[in-house]
Structures are given as C-alpha cells and as structure tokens.
Amino acid sequence: MDCRCLRGHPGHVRDNPVAADPLGEALHFLHLVGRFYCRSELTAPWGMALHPMPDHLWFHVVTSGQCLLEVGQETMTLRTGELALVPHGEGHVLRSAAGVPAPRIDRLHHDYESDRYAILRHGGGGTPATLVCGAVRIEHPAARHLVDLLPRIVHLEPGEGLREDWMHSTLRLLAAEARELRPGGETVITRLSDLLVIQAIRTWIDNAPAAGTGWLGALRDPVVGRAITLIHQDPARPWTVAALADELAMSRSAFAARFTELVDEPAMRYVTRWRMYLAREWLREDGATVAALAARLGYQSEAAFSRAFKRVVGISPGAARRVAPAG
Structure with missing residues (x-):
C-alpha cells in the first residue's frame, strides 16, 4: 500500500x-478490490455454502425469485430486488428452502468467463431464482475501520433502504445484465455491484441507530x-x-x-x-x-x-x- x-x-x-x-x-476510502463475482442461475431445490474469507465482504443481490440467507444463527429471506451484505468475511449459506443440502460453492461447477467472474448453474429443476454474488476486499484502513463497525448482516429492501431512484435503476441494470451476459457484461456487473455495496453501507449509516454512536x-x-x-x-x-x-x-x-x-x-x-x-x-x-x-x-x-x-x-x-x- x-x-x-x-x-x-x-x-x-x-x-x-x-x-x-x-x-x-x-x-471516500471505500475502494473495492473484487476477488470473485458470480452470476447464479438456480432452480429449486438448491443450496450452497460459502466458506469464510477473512478481511472480505460478501454481497448478494437477488435479481429474480427468492432465497434464504443463513449467517450463524441468523436467517432471513431475500426476495427480488433485495441486497444483503455479509461484511465480516464469515462463512454462510444460501438455499432455496430450509433444510436443503448446501454443498460448498467451490465444489460446484462454474463456467469461468474470466479469472474472477463465473456463471453458476445449479439445482433440481424447480422454481428458478437468479443471484449476483461477490466477495470484495476493502483495502484502505480507514474503510476497514468503518466496515468493522457494521452488523453481521446488512439487509436492504426496496421501499426502505433503497429509496433513491438511482439505486432502483442500478438494480434493474444489474438484473438486465445478469439475464444475458453480453460483450462487456462482466465489467458492467462488477462495477454496478461495487456501487451497490458502497451505497448499502452509506444507507446503513444514514438509517441505523447504531451509526449515530x-x-x-x-x-x-x-x-x-x-x-x-x-x-x-x-x-x-x-x-x-x-x-x-x-x-x-x-x-x-x-x-x-x-x-x-x-x-x-x-x-x-x-x-x-x-x-x-x-x-x-x-x-x-x-x-x-x-x-x-x-x-x-x-x-x-x-x-x-x-x-x-x-x-x-x-x-x-x-x-x-x-x-x-x-x-
């Protein structure tokens, strides 16, 4: 550095x-270094376990359908247009429904478009869902100090944290790019994802009572x-x-x-x-x-x-x- x-x-x-x-x-110091981005095309029943990545932040955007997110003992449902951050690099699980087996994500087949962008197709052929997920590293110490203060999960829903029109537009653009990877699509998705992560942190700061102390x-x-x-x-x-x-x-x-x-x-x-x-x-x-x-x-x-x-x-x-x- x-x-x-x-x-x-x-x-x-x-x-x-x-x-x-x-x-x-x-x-200003929230410069993200992407380690891994993935567009997942999933059909129920499906599940995947994401291994711990210390000093990394995971994000998950549901572009269609829904899923369960489990971090330790915390479980929540993510629906279309919702964004969740797992900011402290913890291992966690995504699945279509409670109790569905969740193999490690690195043991599932991925089609790699580049060394850090992959497409994952997984599941049993039932109800579909699509997600854009990624792991990013935040390099600057001031930004890491800020991220250390975030809760275990940051969850933003349309109509609450995602009030700004441009956020809705960003999610729509991300969903459109995720449906069909066109030339330059990897770059578009990674840039949009980074913007969403920064805006999610900014929105949490604006709204969470803990951010005022x-x-x-x-x-x-x-x-x-x-x-x-x-x-x-x-x-x-x-x-x-x-x-x-x-x-x-x-x-x-x-x-x-x-x-x-x-x-x-x-x-x-x-x-x-x-x-x-x-x-x-x-x-x-x-x-x-x-x-x-x-x-x-x-x-x-x-x-x-x-x-x-x-x-x-x-x-x-x-x-x-x-x-x-x-x-």
Whole structure:
C-alpha cells in the first residue's frame, strides 16, 4: 500500500483543506478490490455454502425469485430486488428452502468467463431464482475501520433502504445484465455491484441507530470529526493535543474532553492506535520494513516504533508480519 493514498504529507495539512464532511471522507476510502463475482442461475431445490474469507465482504443481490440467507444463527429471506451484505468475511449459506443440502460453492461447477467472474448453474429443476454474488476486499484502513463497525448482516429492501431512484435503476441494470451476459457484461456487473455495496453501507449509516454512536457518531461531530480526518490524512505529523486543538481553534482542555467523550478514548491514544492500525495493514500488504514503517508514521527510531507497536498490538512488528494472512 502506498502511503500517498492518505493524501497529505508531514507539516502540510494546512495546504489541504480538511474535509467538510468527515463521514464522506471515510466513505471516500471505500475502494473495492473484487476477488470473485458470480452470476447464479438456480432452480429449486438448491443450496450452497460459502466458506469464510477473512478481511472480505460478501454481497448478494437477488435479481429474480427468492432465497434464504443463513449467517450463524441468523436467517432471513431475500426476495427480488433485495441486497444483503455479509461484511465480516464469515462463512454462510444460501438455499432455496430450509433444510436443503448446501454443498460448498467451490465444489460446484462454474463456467469461468474470466479469472474472477463465473456463471453458476445449479439445482433440481424447480422454481428458478437468479443471484449476483461477490466477495470484495476493502483495502484502505480507514474503510476497514468503518466496515468493522457494521452488523453481521446488512439487509436492504426496496421501499426502505433503497429509496433513491438511482439505486432502483442500478438494480434493474444489474438484473438486465445478469439475464444475458453480453460483450462487456462482466465489467458492467462488477462495477454496478461495487456501487451497490458502497451505497448499502452509506444507507446503513444514514438509517441505523447504531451509526449515530461511537466512532461513526464522532465522525459526524463538527469538531471531533475534523480532528479524526486530520489524523487520518497525516498520521506521521507529530500530533499533540495542543496541535490538534490549535488546528480546530479550541482550547486544549475543551478539545481533549470533547474528543474523549465522543470517541471513548483520549486523542493521543487514538493517534497511536491509528498509526498501529496502518502499520499492521502495511505489514500485511507490502511487507514494509520496520525502519520504513517508523519513518512513514513519524517515529524517530525503529525502537520507538516497535515499542509502540507491541504496546498497542500485543506482539512485535516481526511477529505480526509472520502471522499476517496472505493477501
């Protein structure tokens, strides 16, 4: 991961206007990397189990018919035009009706149109259903932090979360493309799917009571939200409570109290924890050296960075690299 994506360089935050909409800034980082997309043509009885994919988000759009979605002990019915996200990479099951056998999806025959897009035809010849499903990885740490706050399932139904006309239009376009894969259809379906995932997260934030509390609630605050954005944009800057308060034209004590109240931790602890969050992601993604990480995150020495990392993460940077899952 290139640290330039954080849009800012030490000592130059004032040159880049702080986002007027910190929540929008967090959504800005929702760049999706598609790992697998599938158009499924199914006939009852049918079932399929999707294996766990840590650090990935699954989505399922029912373009015709209906199905059951089971995540752990939670079960819900998805109908035509409905969208569900399984945001935490958990294994889950889709099936036409309760109790129908559900073999692992990777053991079913797929016709691969490309290395990441497949067509699945499966079932017993009864009532049909079609789905567009996919697994995407969200790369940026700010976006992952947001996704970590989502519930086990995000379920959007027409007339509720999908109020915007363009969302209905997007679903109709997706259904039309899924009916018959035309030239360029794979690209259209993957792009539309990514838009739907981002809009589903945005809609949940707009409507869920839980989105008004904790970190997401703090992002909505005009002062604390701007402070969080400053930290995210320029994590290497030698932040202090006084420096953040100065950026926001507040007294040090008033800012410190407000930040702690809304985020539920002091500002400087958040700064350190955010830097270590970034460090873990960079260790995972690009195998950066400890020296490089220390420099990128504003530490004067490898030792100081390593001490902070172990204090926050619980293990050394080297140990974290060894246990990091393959991308």
